[in-house]
Every structure is written in C-alpha cells, then in structure tokens.
Amino acid sequence: MNWKLLCILFSCTLILGCGSKKNFIVLTPTEDGSVGALQVENQKGSAILDEEGKAIYVADKESVPSEPTAISRPEIDAFFKEALQVHPLMPQSFLLYFLFNSNQLAEESQQKISEIQQAIKDRDSTDIAIIGHTDRTGSDAYNQQLSFKRAQAVQKFLTENDVNGDDITITYYGEGNPLIPTADNVAEPRNRRVEVMIR
Amino acid sequence: MKKYAFGCLAFIILCCYPIVSTATEVVVGKVQGTRGLVSIFRDGKTKPAFPHDKVFLSDTIMTGSNGAIGILLEDNTLISMGPISRLEMKKFKFSPAKNEYEMSLKMGQGSFVYQSGLLGKLAPHAVTLDTPVGKISMLKGTDFRARFSE
DSSP states (O other): OOHHHHHHHHHHHHHHHHHHTSSEEEEEOOTTSOOOEEEEEETTEEEEEOSTTEEEEOSSTTSOOOOOEEOOHHHHHHHTHHHHHTOOOOOEEEEEEBOTTSOOBOHHHHTTHHHHHHHHHHHTOOOEEEEEOOOSSSOHHHHHHHHHHHHHHHHHHHHHTTOOGGGEEEEEOTTSSOSSOOOTTOOOGGGSEEEEEEO | OHHHHHHHHHHHHHHHHHHHHHSOOOEEEEEEEEESSEEEEETTEEEEOOTTOEEETTOEEEEOTTOEEEEEETTSOEEEEOSSOEEEEEEEEEEGGGTEEEEEEEEOSEEEEEEOOHHHHHOGGGEEEEETTEEEEEEEOOEEEEEEOO
16 A cells, blocks of 8 residues: 555545535524424525535535535534534523412412523523413403503512512513413413513 | 712713614614623624623624624524624514514624524524525524534
C-alpha cells in the first residue's frame, strides 16, 4: 500500500467532508414525536426534507441542494451544543377547574400548585397568563363576570403561593371560548376552567 | 424641597412617556436565556441583550464568538443560536382570532435550533426563512437545525 497516496486520499476526504458540511439543514423530531416537512429552495433547485436525522447540504445560493442524507445524532448535537445550552423550554399550560356557578377552585386543581411553581422556576418565568372561562349555563354577560371572578380567584391563589403578582396578566372570555363545544345552557364541567400559561 | 423635586421628576416622566409609547413597536417575542456577548440591533443602534428583554419586529439578534441566545416568539416558536450568528425578525403576525398568520425570518451565518410553535401547527405555509443558501419553506410544522458558514 502506498502510504503517501493513502495520506493524500485521507486529507482529500477530510477537506471535502468538512467543505460539504459547511451549510446544512437537518430535521429533528418534535417533542410529541411527530416529524414535519420543509423545503429548501434556491435558483438552482430545491429539495424536500421530511425524515428525522436526514440533512440537506447546500454549498451556497448558486448550488443545487443535496438529496436528504443521513447524519448521526451525536454529530448533530455537537454542531449545535452552544445553542442547545440556552434553548428555551416550551411554555407550559395548566387547566384549573371550578365548582358549578362558583369561583371556588376544585380540590384536585388546588393540588396543581407545586407543578405550577416548578414550571415557573424551571423557566425563570416573569410571564404568567391567567385566562378565565365558563360553561354555557347562564347569560353571556353573567358568564363574562364569572370568568373574570374565576381568573381573579386563581390570581389570589397563585400570589398566596409565592407567585409574584407583577408577573401575572389576566384575560377572560366568559362562555365564548369553550374547550368542549356545547349548545347554549348546557352545563359542562370541563368548560368551567381557568388556564394558567407559564411562558 | 424634596416634594418639589418629586413633582419635577413626575412631570419629566409624564412628558417623556407619550414619546416612548407612540413608537409603534410590535413585540414578536422575548429573550429567554443568554450566554456570553449577545446583542440586538434596533433603529440603527446595537444594545446588549438580557433575559426577559422584549424582541421587536425588524430587530436583528446577533451573538459574539462566545455568545448564545434563546428566544421565545409570541406563538411559542423557540429559536436558539450559537456563536457568531445573526437572525432578523422581518415579518411576524400571529392573531388566531383574526385568522392572521405570517412569519418571515432572515437567518444569516451561524448555528440555529428551531422548535416549531403554533404557527407551524396552524399555518405552516405562512412560515418562511431566508438563509444564505436559499429559502426554507415550512410544509408541515417541524423542528429543525441549520448551520451556515460564510
């Protein structure tokens, strides 16, 4: 075996290898495990990426995008190490439920507090949205007020449990935004809710 | 005397407030985490970026050689970038109530981790990203990573 030739071949592979990996786009699975699709397009051509762990390489705007090519997970993670260290957590949403025609929190919902506190801590969040809703029994106007009272009850509940009141914003929709669509005047416990969104 | 000074201060604040608030800045998201030197280029000026800072339409976010930044957009799209990266917020509309969706970002050089939010779910075709090698169009909401070197 000619060592010199082998060395030259090896260096060529390295250089070409690195060169071709200058620019690439790689698909990764979403948190729920699903995989979507995207298209990369320039004047010279286009390619579709719809499989996780596959990458499209493109030298520049004047070059045809490659066919999707497999790339190893450790390699992907190494290239994006610094970004991943500061990658934010997805906002987390909690649904708290209420007794019929009341701003009294259901017992099970009160037990959510430690999870809510943890979600705030994990995100170092100063952006907590409280969104009030009702079911469709009673008039629109009454339910607007009831959803507001429910949102206020959750605000009180959170601030009593060491959540900073300045970080909270309140909105309310009455019966106008049901989780489970029903006809008017139908009692639906799952619509008697307040959403707490930690961003 | 002290009372007088407070009065003056209140007056100055009141005078300045309308000037600040009339600027029609559209919030598109906020900074969540940073590392090293990171900055935002806005209205011809560059300022350092910190966690909880708002990100406005037309902002360009930049990282230094030791920098990294993570941002959360209004629709819950998450984007982080590593050292020597640039990202411009060109267009952003997210109002489900009005059925208005649009997002157009310009990625410069750098390394990007993109986690799709509600725009990707509700209106993937409204999402486009300009990159140094061409245009990325979202066909179906997806997470991806991209790296561009100059």
